[in-house]
Amino acid sequence: MPSYGRYIIERTLTFVLSIFISITVVFFIPRLVPGNPIDAILSRMANIGVSVGAQELVEEYKKMFGLDKDIFTQYISFLRELLRGNLGYSINSFPATVSELIARALPWTIGLLSVTSVISWILGTLIGALAGWRGEKSILSRIFVPFALLMYIIPYYILAILLLFLLSYYMRITFGFGLPSSGGYTPGMELQGLTLEFILDVIEHSTLPALSIILSSLGWWFLSMRSMIITMKGEDFILMAYAKGLREKVIMWKYAFRNAILPQTTGLAISLSRIVSGALLTEVIFAYPGIGWLIYTAITSLDYPVIQGGVLLIIISVALANFLIDMLYPLIDPRIKYGGE
Amino acid sequence: MAKKITYIIASIRGGISVATHNRKFMAGLVMFLLVAIAAIIGSYFLPKSYYRTGSFKPGQPPNPENPLGTDTLGRDVLAQLCWGIQNSIRIGVIVATIGTLVGAAIGFISGYYGGVLDRVLSIIIDVFLSVPSLLFLILIAALIRGTVTVEIMALIISITSWAWPARQIRAQVLSLKERDFVYMSKLSGMGGIEIIVRELMPHMFQWMGANFINAFLVAVLTEAGLSILGLGPQREMTLGMMIYWALSYAAIFRGMWWWWSSPVLVLIYLFFSLYVLHLGFDEIINPRTREK
DSSP states (O other): OOOHHHHHHHHHHHHHHHHHHHHHHHHHHHHHSSSOHHHHHHHHHHHTTOOTTHHHHHHHHHHHHTTTSOHHHHHHHHHHHHHTTOOOBOSTTTTSBHHHHHHHHHHHHHHHHHHHHHHHHHHHHHHHHHHHHHOTTSHHHHHHHHHHHHHHHSOHHHHHHHHIIIIIIIHHHHHSOOOOOSSSSOTTGGGGOSOHHHHHHHHHHHHHHHHHHHHHHHHHHHHHHHHHHHHHHTSHHHHHHHHTTOOHHHIIIIIIIHHHHHHHHHHHHHHHHHHHHHHHHHHHHTTOTTHHHHHHHHHHTTOHHHHHHHHHHHHHHHHHHHHHHHHHHHHHOTTSOTTOO | OHHHHHHHHHHHHHHHHHHHTOHHHHHHHHHHHHHHHHHHHHHHHSOGGGGSTTSSOTTOOSOSSSTTOBOTTSOBHHHHHHHHHHHHHHHHHHHHHHHHHHHHHHHHHHHHHOHHHHHHHHHHHHHHHHSOHHHHHHHHHHHTTTSOOHHHHHHHHHHHHTHHHHHHHHHHHHHHTTSHHHHHHHHTTOOHHHIIIIIIHHHHHHHHHHHHHHHHHHHHHHHHHHHHTTOSOTTSOOHHHHHHHHHHTTTTTTTOHHHHHHHHHHHHHHHHHHHHHHHHHHHHHOGGGSOO
16 A cells, blocks of 8 residues: 555646646736737736826836746746746736735625634534434434525526615615625724624624525535535444443444534535635625626726636635645545555 | 347447337426427527527516516527527536437447556546646636637547546446457457457447436536626627626625526526436446346
């Protein structure tokens, strides 16, 4: 059997390679379109009527990315600047750099995504385990299975629109109050700094986007955990535990649950890119000031460097997260075979 | 050769008969076709001019003239819906066809020939599967924003739609190629391509069918996602573009429920029917998941 060391080397190679391929693709895509990127930027700036700083921007770009040189030199400078964390300048908010804009948006996305993923994973896994253990005929299964299926089938953005209507618009016209429909906080609140009032305001604004992400991803966690526990129930070691006279609760949590939790963890890696894309669209619908919204506003204002930077950042972080889960998994589950086929 | 063709026809016919006896498959198919046919018939009565800006009185709730009302720009919502469904389905069909065929070709080649080629192709497949494909599509669509048509949209989405079918077919080929009948064909002097087409392909039709449904579902989903981001075909109607317009004009908060809810409900219905269809197909391929 190949060692853990070889497994790590193989995974690391694939990871580095996939990052490298992604970066290369992101570099070449805009260059497939005829014309040089600087002319494109200039004509776009003329289109939207920006003239302040246009010349400086062009000069900066030429210097930084060697745009008057051949494509190979450009590629090398692109990689060099990327390593320094430099993603170029935003066209719309020049002289702000893309990295600055991303740094401003990133905490929002990370905050929203991490909290919602953890909540939905825990909730879905726990309810799924209970529903699976109590069997097909239990009330828990009867209520939650159709609900989870529905949540699983309905895409993130559709659910977001429905929640927006129900909890923001409909509640406001019938009960007189509704959840805030857009933004990350009430404009102006950020001036008072990190006060309790501001934090509460942020939480209030995050409720709807968070709820829609939790509900959308909850369905899958529930369904997969439930079916896993149902399979576990038929296994010999469960029968053995019963024969030993262990209490039902112990068998469920210490035997079935502990074994089912492993595949549930890999599930997280597999669905990560689906969750991230879904969360990006959810941000757009709720005008939530994270990376998704940043990319959206960049799209509407043709700010290509920002789109490129945002996309690159997400691709790299998803690949990195997948890589980390790959690394951790063999440590959690000794049964896994290293080295693939 | 003639024998082979009769065998292929028989296996397809056999597949169809299994399919028609699967309740989930048929239910999903009927639900899906119902909407598709209704949209096609509807678009004969509601020409494209019905959703040109200013064709009707703007912002009307459902009334005898406009059964689903009109939007803020005076466009008939039912006409938008009929054309939107058609275009979304067209995108789904184009993407699923390209994705399934290209994916199958890559999967067959990678799985059958193995070696360095397989290594390289597998890594490329892995990269495409581990990265959120929506993001690559955003980059490409943002470059040609404004000039996108329904067909171009479909081609853009196809760029990432082959990876999943390729992985599935590759895995299947890896197990199939060790079977005796493949060795037999090799001994009888058949070439690689010939073995793939004549011997392996007939075993894969069902898998390719499942991949087709899956790619179709993902395509409709992705189209709507890209359109909501403002990257859709601005001059044409798709279900995603309908949502885009409704969101841009804040239809929800102006109480114009007939506008935003039509595409939303149709999308939910479509996804539901495709999901049931997919479940049915799973049962056909995987007898273990069949109901007892």
